[in-house]
Amino acid sequence: MAAPTPQRTGDWWRDAVIYQVYPRSFADGDGDGTGDLAGVRARLPYLAELGVDAVWFTPWYLSPLVDGGYDVADYRTVDPAFGTLAEAEKLIAEARELGIRTIVDIVPNHVSDQHPWFRAALAAGPGSPERALFHFRPGRGAHGELPPNDWPSQFTGGTWTRVPDGEWYLHLFTPQQPDLNWAHPAVRQEHEDVLRFWFERGVAGVRIDSAALLAKDPALPDLTEGGGPHPFVDRDELHDIYRSWRAVADEYGAVFVGEVWLPDAERFARYLRPDELHTAFNFTFLTCPWEADRLRRCIDGTLAEHAPVKAPATWVLCNHDVTRTVTRYGRADTAFDFATKAFGTPSDLTLGTRRARAAALLTLALPGSVYVYQGEELGLPEADIPTDRIQDPMHVRSGGSDPGRDGCRVPLPWAAAEPHCGFGSRTPPWLPQPADWPSYAADRQAADPRSMLTLYRRAIALRRTTPGFGDGPLTWLTAPAGVLAFARPHGLVCVANLSTAPVDLPAHTAVLLTSGPLTPGSRLPPDTTAWLRA
Missing domain, CATH: 3.90.400.10 (Oligo-1,6-glucosidase; Domain 2)
Incomplete structure (x- = not known):
């Protein structure tokens, strides 16, 4: 397969489409029930055909896997469940031959208690x-x-x-994840050495887990004492750490994306100053409900907070920690909040799928880069995991009230007619696949011009080859209530109808792509997005 066409800018990360792989659940290469690097290597052509620019891997390091690999025992060793360091090096090289860069996950706040x-x-x-x-x-x-x-x-x-x-x-997380003391120079030196270790193996970037939690008030005061800076969230000392990291990354031309959950836009933007992180996930957008006014305020706020530091926005609808988009958008409350997760929340998956398709085109049309979580391109819903099979510590530590995050981590369906939907396992996978998983299988969707996979492939291909997408300005257009309409450069227009009735499309010379069929009168139905050439 030929390598993709070059990016429109020298800074590839400013307008990239990046695919998140959760290795345990992507593909099983050795048949033991757990996804691994061999499985990913075998599926690289799929990722190349999808058209992504890079892949972010959640941790593949040596780990007891108490928290899905976010309890790291050795950053320089690949966990045997996933493969070997040599396989990781081959994966990085083989992906790069297909034009796909690799981003690894670093977890600096804590290590495993087995470290x-x-x-x-x-x-x-x-x-x-x-x-x-x-x-x-x-x-x-x-x-x-x-x-x-x-x-x-x-x-x-x-x-x-x-x-x-x-x-x-x-330990801000589980007892098996003791927090490191970032005031200690050895902690800082070790992590800079780890960065170099992976950059020297061809890694193009690093995702920083819990990026705002590293520094602690040395007095460790009670949180309830109030007043002054937070004792362990978003402390000013963090910025010196990330300036040091940026100097290391610049030696290799590598980039960072931070997991920064902060409500304060000005504080958030500080992490994106030119000598700190290149990008950070936009969780305000991820958690926003499917409401036009709320989404527009979110988009405006995001672009405004990024503008002074000249950093690109980074859009994401879902990841390995949150309820899948199809399920969330089919609920009465379409927002996301960890505190409100509960068993048995009803969802209209037909409605959720229609909205998820519309959201995909909306997101891919916004300025900046986009992350796609594995299975989003297949329209996978959140799976109901039997309580005796749930492994997520969020469920265990809640006393069983929190359903946890395993519902979005179920092994992918690759082939409808094969055992375990072609995941590759000879034994049942580490998490059970729902009975309807074959209907979402990649092979079935690849042959269906109306499928979610076909939509993502067409959208990403257009985004890559059509002038106007990616980094750059956005101008809002006049639109009816409940409709988001904006122009991008080169006459590109995106219209998303979040209202309850069909609407007329603005004047245009061509319809590039729609998330669903137009009405017989060529109007845009509810919960549908269109890309137009004006």
Whole structure:
């Protein structure tokens, strides 16, 4: 297969379409029930045909997999469940031959409790240099029986665990993920070395997990004390860390995308200054409901906050942590919030699919780069996982009330007629596939001109080859209530109808693509998006 045509700009990341691979669930190359690097390598032609510019891999490093690989035991070793370091190097090289760059995931806030550093810290005891790499503290109370402070967990539950010698250690996530002390120079040096390790193997970029959580107030005060900067979110010390990282990335021409969950637009934009991160995920857009006014405010706010630092916006509808778009958009409440996730929330998947198709074209027409989570191009819904099969610690730590994130992590369906939908497993996959998974299979969709996969392929191909897409200006056009209409350069127009009635299309010379059929009178139906040439 020929390599894709070159990007429109020298800075490929400013207008790239990047595909997220969750390795455990993408494709199984050795048949053991778990996706792996061999499976990804076999499916690289699929990604090339989809037309993506890069692939972001969630962690493939050595890990006990307590939190899906985000509990890293060794950054320089690929977990045997996924393959070997040599296979990772082959994957990076083979993808690049197809014009696809590789982005890896770095998890700087914490490591696994099986990491050599933490095991050494437990063995060394209180006051040791080994414990200085983490946040060990004596407890409060008459006998040190109370946690050192009241910080809440990013997952349900506490943030401190007591060890046999009486000290407590901090973990903003699970007890198996102890937080690192980023005030320690060895922690900073190690991560810069890890960046170089992967850049030297041809990695084009790094996604930074929980990027706003690394730095902590050294006094570790109670959160309820109030006043002043937050003790562990978005602290000013972070920016010196990322300036150092940027210097390393610039040596290799590599890029960063940060996972930065912040409501303050001005604080968010600080991470995107020219000497810090290149891009950061736009979670305001991801969590926004399917409402025209809310989406327009979100788009305007995003472009405004990025403009002063001249960074491109990064749009995303879904990832490995949130409810899949088809399911979310079919619900009465189409927003997303971790706090409101619950079992049994009804969804109209026909409506959700129509809206997800419209959202795909809307998103791909916006200025900047776009991330597509594996299976979004197949229109996969959120899967209902039997409670005895759920592995996500968010479910376990909630006492079973939170359904967790496994519903968006189910192994992909590749071939409708093959066992386990062609995922490649000889045994049942690590998460069960729903009974209707064959209807979403890639081979079936590839042969259907009306499928979600065909829509994504056509849209990405047009985005790559048609002037006006990608980085650049956006101008809103006058439109009826409930309709988003904007112009891009070179006469490109995008119209998304979020109202309840068909609307007339603006004057145009050609219809480039629609997310669904127009009415017999060539009007745009509800929950449908059109790309036009004006």
